[in-house]
Structures are given as structure tokens and as C-alpha cells.
Amino acid sequence: MAQSNRNKPPTPSDWLDVEVPRRLPVIPLVSSVLFPGGVLSLQVGIDRNVRLLKSLPDDQNLVAAFCQKGGDKENPRPEDLSGIGVLAAIVQRLPLSSDRYQLFLQGRQRVELVQMLQSEPYFEAQLREVVPRPIPRSVKTEPLMNKALSLFEKLVESDSKYSNELLNIIRMNMNEGPDTFADLLSSFVNFPLEEKQLLLETVNPIERIELLIDGIQRDLGKANVDRELQRQIQTSIDRRDRDNYLREQLRIIQDELGDTSGTEREADSYRDRIEGLPLSDDYKQQLRREVTRLTQLSPSSSDYAVLKGHLDTVFQVPWSEKTEDQLDLKRAEKILDERHHALEKVKERVLEFLAVLKLKGDLKGPILCFVGPPGVGKTSLGTAIADALGRKFVRMAVGGVTDESEIRGHRKTYIGAMPGKLIQSYIQVGVNNPLIMIDEIDKIGKDYRGDPASALLEVLDPKQNNAFVDRYLEIPFDLSHTLFICTANVLDTVPGPLRDRMEVIRLSGYTDREKLQIAKKHLLPELLADHGLELSQVEMTDEAILATIRDYTAESGVRNLERKLATMLRKIARKVAADDADASTVYKLDVAEVEPYLGLPPFEHEFAERTAEIGVTTGLAWTSFGGEIMFIEATRMTGSGRTTVTGQLGDVMRESVSAAYSYVRSKASELDIDDRMFSEYDIHIHFPAGAIPKDGPSAGVAIATCIASVMGERPVRHDVAMTGEITLRGKVLSVGGIKEKVMAAHRANIKTVVLPEGNRKDLTEVPEEIRQGLEFVFAERVEDVWKEALIPLYVVRGKERKYDEAEYRAERQKSERAER
Numbered sequence: 001m002a003q004s005n006r007n008k009p010p011t012p013s014d015w016l017d018v019e020v021p022r023r024l025p026v027i028p029l030v031s032s033v034l035f036p037g038g039v040l041s042l043q044v045g046i047d048r049n050v051r052l053l054k055s056l057p058d059d060q061n062l063v064a065a066f067c068q069k070g071g072d073k074e075n076p077r078p079e080d081l082s083g084i085g086v087l088a089a090i091v092q093r094l095p096l097s098s099d100r101y102q103l104f105l106q107g108r109q110r111v112e113l114v115q116m117l118q119s120e121p122y123f124e125a126q127l128r129e130v131v132p133r134p135i136p137r138s139v140k141t142e143p144l145m146n147k148a149l150s151l152f153e154k155l156v157e158s159d160s161k162y163s164n165e166l167l168n169i170i171r172m173n174m175n176e177g178p179d180t181f182a183d184l185l186s187s188f189v190n191f192p193l194e195e196k197q198l199l200l201e202t203v204n205p206i207e208r209i210e211l212l213i214d215g216i217q218r219d220l221g222k223a224n225v226d227r228e229l230q231r232q233i234q235t236s237i238d239r240r241d242r243d244n245y246l247r248e249q250l251r252i253i254q255d256e257l258g259d260t261s262g263t264e265r266e267a268d269s270y271r272d273r274i275e276g277l278p279l280s281d282d283y284k285q286q287l288r289r290e291v292t293r294l295t296q297l298s299p300s301s302s303d304y305a306v307l308k309g310h311l312d313t314v315f316q317v318p319w320s321e322k323t324e325d326q327l328d329l330k331r332a333e334k335i336l337d338e339r340h341h342a343l344e345k346v347k348e349r350v351l352e353f354l355a356v357l358k359l360k361g362d363l364k365g366p367i368l369c370f371v372g373p374p375g376v377g378k379t380s381l382g383t384a385i386a387d388a389l390g391r392k393f394v395r396m397a398v399g400g401v402t403d404e405s406e407i408r409g410h411r412k413t414y415i416g417a418m419p420g421k422l423i424q425s426y427i428q429v430g431v432n433n434p435l436i437m438i439d440e441i442d443k444i445g446k447d448y449r450g451d452p453a454s455a456l457l458e459v460l461d462p463k464q465n466n467a468f469v470d471r472y473l474e475i476p477f478d479l480s481h482t483l484f485i486c487t488a489n490v491l492d493t494v495p496g497p498l499r500d501r502m503e504v505i506r507l508s509g510y511t512d513r514e515k516l517q518i519a520k521k522h523l524l525p526e527l528l529a530d531h532g533l534e535l536s537q538v539e540m541t542d543e544a545i546l547a548t549i550r551d552y553t554a555e556s557g558v559r560n561l562e563r564k565l566a567t568m569l570r571k572i573a574r575k576v577a578a579d580d581a582d583a584s585t586v587y588k589l590d591v592a593e594v595e596p597y598l599g600l601p602p603f604e605h606e607f608a609e610r611t612a613e614i615g616v617t618t619g620l621a622w623t624s625f626g627g628e629i630m631f632i633e634a635t636r637m638t639g640s641g642r643t644t645v646t647g648q649l650g651d652v653m654r655e656s657v658s659a660a661y662s663y664v665r666s667k668a669s670e671l672d673i674d675d676r677m678f679s680e681y682d683i684h685i686h687f688p689a690g691a692i693p694k695d696g697p698s699a700g701v702a703i704a705t706c707i708a709s710v711m712g713e714r715p716v717r718h719d720v721a722m723t724g725e726i727t728l729r730g731k732v733l734s735v736g737g738i739k740e741k742v743m744a745a746h747r748a749n750i751k752t753v754v755l756p757e758g759n760r761k762d763l764t765e766v767p768e769e770i771r772q773g774l775e776f777v778f779a780e781r782v783e784d785v786w787k788e789a790l791i792p793l794y795v796v797r798g799k800e801r802k803y804d805e806a807e808y809r810a811e812r813q814k815s816e817r818a819e820r
Contacts, residue, residue, distance in 0.1 A: 020087055020111055021062065025052045026123035027088075027105075028068040028076050033196040034086045036107045037180060038187035040065070044101045046074060052122035053093065053101055061090040064111055064127055067197050078116040078123070084130065084201045087111045107183075110200065132179055132203045141178045144209045148185060149174070151216040158223035161190060178205035182212065191215050267295045270311055278320045283475050287314065310412045313419060314473060318426055322433040322481060325389050327358035332388035339384040340377055341521060342514040345765075346370075349505055350385055362480070367460045369441070369486040369499075372507030375557020378487040379437060381507075386435040391483065394425045399440030404450025407459070409472035419472040422459060426477075433481035441498075442488035453495045460484055460501045508739050509556025511767055512549050512747070519545050523562050531566070531573045538572060540565075540589040547594045550747070551601035556740070568597045612718045612791055615710035619702035620723040620745060620753070621694070622737030627744030629721055631688055632702050634710040639682030647687025650695025656725070657685060660704035663730055663782060664711065671786075673712045683710065698735035700726035701754065701785045714790045721745045722754035722785055730782045734758030739765045746770045752777060754785050 027049055034040045044050060052063075065088045071080030086107040094102040110130035118124045135141060149170060156162040166188045173184055186199040186208065195215060202208045270291045274284055290307050297304040332354055336347045353368065370378040379395065386393035398421070401407075409420035418424070425436055438460075444452050458464050465479035486502055488494060510518065520542075528535055545565075553560040572587050595601070615634040620627060645657050661683075668675050685706065687694055701724040709716045723741055725733040734756040743766070745753050755763075757778045763771065779785045 020109070020127055020129040022126055023117060023124060024062060024064045024087075024127055025056070026064045026066055026081070026085075026113075026116075026125045027052065028081055028123070029065055030068050030073050031193060033067050033193065033200055034065045034088060034105060034107045035183040035187040035200060036086060036109050037183050038107045039091065040088075040105045040107075042103050042105070043096070044103050045099065047099075048075075048120075048122045050099050050101070053103070055122070056090075062108075063088055063090060063105070064113070064125060065105060065107070066113060067193065067200075069194075069197070078119060081113065081116075081123075082197055082201075083113055084197075085111055085113060086200070087127070087129075107187075110203065130203060132205065135178050135205050137175075137177055141206065141209075144206065144213070145174065145178060145181055148181075148209050148213050148216065151213060151220060152185065152189075155216055155220050155223060158220060158227055162188075178209060181205075182208040185209075185212055189215060190219070263295055263299065267291050270294075270315075273315055277314075279475065286474075287311065306412055306417075310472070313427075314475065316427045317423060317473065317477065318430050318432045319477075321431050323391055323431050325357070325391065325433075327354060327389070329355060329358070332385075335388045336381075336384050339522075340381060341518045342510060343377065343381070343507060346381065346505055346507055350381075354385075354389070366503035367462075367484045367486065367501055369488060369502035369504050370507055371488045371491055371504055373489060373509055373556035375555055375559035376507045376509055377557070378507060379439060382435065382437040382485050382487070385483075385485070389435065389483070392429040392431055392434040393437070394429050394434050395437045395439055396421050396425050397439045398452065398456075399443035400445060401452050402445040402447045402449065404446075404452050404455050405471070407452050407455035409470040411471050412474075417472055419470050422468070422479075423470045423473060423477065432478065433483075435483045435485065438484060438486045440488065441486045442490055442493045453498050457497055457501065460486075460498065508737075508765065510558065511743055511770065512546060513767070513769065515549050515558055515561060516542060516545050518558055519549075519561060519565065523558065523565055527562070527566050527569050531569045533569060533573060533576070537576070537585065538569065538587050538589070540568075541591070543591045544589045544594050547591050548598070551594075551603060552598055554603045564598060568594075571597055612715040614713060614715045615706060616718075617702045617706040617709065617716050617789070618718070618721040618748075618750065619699045620721050620741035621696075621699070622740050627737060627740030627742070629744050629748045629750070630694075630699070630702075632685065632699065632706045633688065634683060634685045634706045636677075636681045636683045636710050638680065641679040642682045644682065644684040645686075646684070647690050648693050649687060650693065652697055653687075653695050653699060656697050656700045657703055659726060659728055660700055661707055663726065663728060664704055664707045667708075667730075667783075668711075670783075671708055671712045671714075673708075677711050681711075683707065697725040697733075698723050698737075700724060701732055701779070701782060704782050705785055705789050708786060709790060712790075714792060716789050717752070717791060719749075719751035720754060720789045721748070721750040721752070722789065724754070724756040724759075724779065724785070726782055732756045732779045732781060732785065738762035742766045742774065743770055746773055751775060752788065754779055754788055756780075 027044075029040075029042070032040055032042070044053060056063075064085055066081040066085035068076050068080055069082050071077055087109050088105040088107055090103065091106050092102075092104040096102055110132070111127045112130050113125050114128050115126045116123065117126055137145075152170065153167060156164060156167050170181070170184055170188070173180060182199075182205045186196065189196075189212065191199070195211075199208055199211055202211060271288065274287045274291070277284065277287075279287075290311060294304065294307045294311070297307070329351055333347070333351055336350065340347065350368075370381060372378060382395075383393050398406075401421075405420065407420045407422060409423060410417040419427070422436075426432060426434070438456070441456075444456075446452065458468060459479060462480060467476035468479050469476050491499060491504065524538075524540065525535065528538060548564050548568075549561055552564050555561075568589060575587070576585075589597070615636075617632045619630045619632055621630040622628075643657070643661055645654060649657075664671070664673075665675075665678050668678070685703065701722050704726055705716060705722065708714070723735055723738075725735055727733065738755065738759050739762070742753055742763070752775045754777045757780045760778050763776065777784070777788050779788075
């Protein structure tokens, strides 16, 4: 129901009190308030109101109009109507269609809604007349009326929404009294709906005029502020137009005199450079428009700096500059071997990649991703590949980046806008085919500013990145000539779609012997040169380097090893500088010298137990620093069958304990364990090194063996280490980190390593020198592990006697020969 106020000069006869019927139809007003003496024009189209108008007899023209204070505009409820309304006469009713009318109402007097008598087919209510106390014009009312009229006159002058006709109507009716004056003025002002309803409900004319004065003063203040703002805006526009006009006149005069300004000379230079860019005509035309606009701006303008910065950046981008690839595989292999010891599989894969590049001639292939622990040479491997190819290398660190604009750039309209890290990398190297290493891609984040990983999807897709659009440049740039290599420590945090676009090459870490060779061939020569020492001045034995590796570092890479070697060389450099020794003096470092130089060893590696014990098993664990052996201990005590687990374990490892306990209990008869042991004894399982968090499923077989040992009173071989996940059906599932775990077992003097059958293929990654010193047993079920690790406790004449491991192994070999 559309409504609009319409007023005409009222006459005293229009406002004569009429008798209020006790029962009248009600029309809800959605966005208007009708006052006594006012006229309201509205369109009626809601079904309920249309039914009301159709049902009115021709001789009845009175209805009640109440403002709707809330609820559904199309279908209000009785409680949605205000309590005070107006008795209104239907002045005119014009049918617009079969279900729509144009209605003109004139307010007569205030009425109160006593009770809603019906809601359908239309509202009908019992009403009561609201009779105001008559207040004639007097010395008290005259100043208030004059003040309200004066303020309204100022409002009409300040606000274009008001017309002088309204002012004339009020002046013509000033003699009608305060009540009529207040109602007329209330119907004219553009107050909020709630305030106009409050004016209607205020019966006392003096209070009504006071409310009007407060509201008009407020609107007058707003109108003055708006007028001042418009004046300032217009002044600014006029000044800008004037400056543009004068600047254009100046340019024409300079052209006539042949006197070209510095800005024009710079613009001509820009235009010449635009023609040399390998861009389409559309983008060249876009840049030409920017240059034209630049000449029309004052150098002190902020827009001038924005446009000039954008144009300068466009010209800095290497659109066509590139380096020639050196696809000599023998040279590349030599560089990789010189820079990196070991990592044979990784270097082989890189050479295969270069061979395909040489034959195919382009880079639209997989994106390489080096995954491995810190310090294994991922970044340096990227520099070696760049040198082998003869390409420029740039590292783009994305660890901790949470803003998508860091990749795609900021729009040039923002203050301090700049291209993204990607375009900045190309500007830095000056060619469009570098090797870009996106470092720490697993540590990229996201927040309310966007997801940088999603932006990298386009960058790392060879089928899409030939038209990458940086938001700052707003011009497509071809990334397909670039060789992208990513690095990560783990893949778990890399989003799946991003991981799918990369070929993962794992760098699992170095053995102690490999670290020894790296230290001798790479680290020591570089460190000696950095500390001002000659190769002939320092001799470090292999045993000293190995002691440093094993006792002072705990890592898969060589970063900490490099720091420890640097510490020892600094102390030697101090001796050389303090003693002013002869250059021929040789400083020898052997195992005995390591502790005086580096202090007490900070790391204690676990070694295998010397004797077999009940309730102690040796597990194998993988950490970001490499492999470690891990003891699992269990003991039992009289109780009610409860299980206690300690050692700062994660949820997955706790679930492994539960699964292992359930499976051991299900196999109690086969293990010669009385089933009452599980209900009459409590068991406590502990994982030493409680300050270190532990999690993962790979300790399942070790936990099951430990529980079987303590409940069955069978000792566990001390020279056996094991790893593998178990199921409730007793299957042993394959796990990861086999190379590191086997190397940890070798360091700890373990003789036998039990692995899942599914990990048999992973032994090819273990160096031959490590495999030769170990015996491997591959288990498909937990029973295979128990057969290898649990030792039977012999009982003679009802008394336990100590077992002999040599005797046990001899009996096992005899039994196995018999089985064969």
C-alpha cells in the first residue's frame, strides 16, 4: 500500500467535532501518520483493505486510521497497530483496477482503539474519542507558536524538501489556536515515523509544540551541515574545472610556442616505450590512456603519483627478456654432484626432468616439490638446478603469508599498492624464465583477506598460468616459461588441490656416514674460509666429526652440524689470533677434543637394553630430526582390570593402546594367559621421555608385545626393535619413515628389526652398509612379531629359572629347521 502526504488549506468547518461511532472499520497505515485536519493520499491494494472499501455503503464515509508500528506490512495483526489513531473521512475514492483504489482521507479527531472486534474480512474496532483540553491563544502559547513558526521558516529556506506553500498554509491558520497549529505543523514536518506517532499521541498542544521545536531545531542543524558540505563539494569541483581549463590552455600555448614541458617529454617517452612492449593493442591503448591522463594532472596530485608508479612498474616487468637454457646433462650432473653429496634418487629425478625439457623444448610439465626435514638441502638443490640450467634463481618465501594480495597484488587505486610477490620476483631478476623457488609452501595460511593457496593454484598450473593477471598490473603475464620448484617440511598442511599440481620428491635425510662426507667435502672447506683459516692448519678426524654428529646434533640435515663445526673453528681461530702462531702450526681435533670445545653433549641417544626384561619393548619412532628408538614399559598390579597410560600421548597413540590391549586379551588362551588376569590386575603402560609429545599409530605392535609380555610373564628380546600399526583383527599395517627408523636401530646396536610386510619394498631406500648389519623380519600379523620377540619363560619343577637367550635362539633355529 503506497502512501504519500497531501495537504490543502483546511477550513474551520472541516475540523468541527463529529460524533465518534462506537464501531468503525480500521485501515492500517504502513509508513504515514494522519493528523486531525491533514489530508492523506494512499493507494489501497491489500486484500483486507480492498474488501473493506467494497463493503462500505455509499452513505458511510468514516473510517479509523491507525499507524502500523511493526509486523508484516501485507498482513498485520491487531497488536501491530498503535493505540491512538485518527477518525478519518473518505474524501474521494478512485478505482484504479478491480483490486486497487486511490484513496484520499481527511483527519477529523483523535480516537483510541479500545478493542479489536474482528480481523476478517477486514479490521473493525470499538473506539473511544480522545478529547483534548481546549487551550486558547494566550501570552504563554503565543511565543511558543511564533518560535516554532520562525524555526520552520528557516527550515524551509535550508531544506529543498519543503515548499513555501506549506509555510503559507500555516500562516493562514495561525488564528485557529495552538491545537490546530500543532496538528498542521506536525503533518508537514518530515520526522521519523515513531516521532510523528508520538506527536499524535501527545494530546496537550503545548507539549506537542515543544516537541516540534526540538525536532525542527535538530533537522535545521542537519540541513545546515548538508548545505555546507554541498557548498564545499561544489567549490572543489569548480576549482578542479578551472585548473583543468587553465592547464589545457597552457598546453595549447606551449604547443604553439614549441615549448614542451618536462611532463610532456616524459609522456612522449612513455608512449615510445609502450609501442615497444609485446602486448596486444587493447592493453597498449589502455596504457596510452593512462599516459594521456597523466599529462592532464598536476605533479602534486595523488592520482599523478599512482599513474606514474603503475606505468613505471609496467616498464620494469621483463615481458620478453629471457636467458638461454644450457641443457648439457653431463654439466648438470657434475654441478649437482659437486654441490650435494648422496641424494642419488633426487638428483636422478632432476636429471630426468632436464632431459625431458631438452627433448620437448618447453616447461609445460609437472611442478617439482621437495619435501623433507629442515637442513637436508632443499633450497641449495634449487640453486644447483638453476646453475645447471644457466637460469637466474629467485626465492619467494610464502611461509606465514595469509593475504591473497601478497600473491595477486593490490589494486593500484589503494594507497601504497604494489604488485604481488610473484611479479616482484620477475622484476628482481629481470627475465621471464627464471627458476622460482616457492619456499615453505606448507606453512602458508589464510584469513579474512583471502586464501593465498588458492591463488597459487593458477600459478602452479601449466595449463592456466600463461595469462596470469596481477591486480596491480591489470595485464596478463606469461608464467609458462618459468621453472617452479616448491619446498615443504611436511605435506599434511598443503591443500589437496595444490598438492595435486605438484610432483613430490622426498628428501628423507642423511645417514651419519653421509653427514661425515658432507662435512669433509663441503662444510669444513667453506667454514675454514669463512673463519680465515687454511685447510692445512686444521685436521679433524672422522671420529671427531662422527662424535659431533651423534652427541651434539639431533637432525636429519646438517644445519646444526655446521653450527657446531663453526663453534670449534672459532675457538681455533681465537688461538691462532691470540698466539700469533706460525702459519705452519697444525691444530688437530680428535674425539677427546670435542667435549672441551663444545661442552657436555646435549643429546642422549637411546641404546638397546643389555638384557631381556619382562614388560619392556623397543619401538621405532620417526621425528622431524630423524629416527629414534623408543622404549615402552608396562607393569601390572592387583586391581580391577583398569589400564593407565602415561607419557604425553596423542589421541591416535591412545587408541593404539586400546586396540592392542583388546587384541591381546582376545588371544589370551593362545598366549597361555589366564583370562582372570585381565579382570584382577591393573596394567600401567608408560612411554619414557614424558616431556616430549608422542602420537601416531606405528607403535601398535610394540605396545601389543609389551602387554603380552607383562600379562604372560614372558621377557622380550632386548636386541629386537619393531614398528607397525595393528588392527583389531591382528593385521600389521605398513607405516612411514622406514629409512630413518632402520638407521636409528642401527645406531642403537639393535640386531633384529621387525617391519610390516607392506614395508618390504621400502628397504631399498636404506643404505647397503646399514642393511648388512641388521636382520629383518617382515610380519603380516601380530603373532609373527610375538614369535620373534617374546621369549618363553621355562618352568622346572614348578619354579621359575632364568632363561638363556643363546639357548633360546638355538632352540628356535632347531624348530625352524624342523618346520622347513
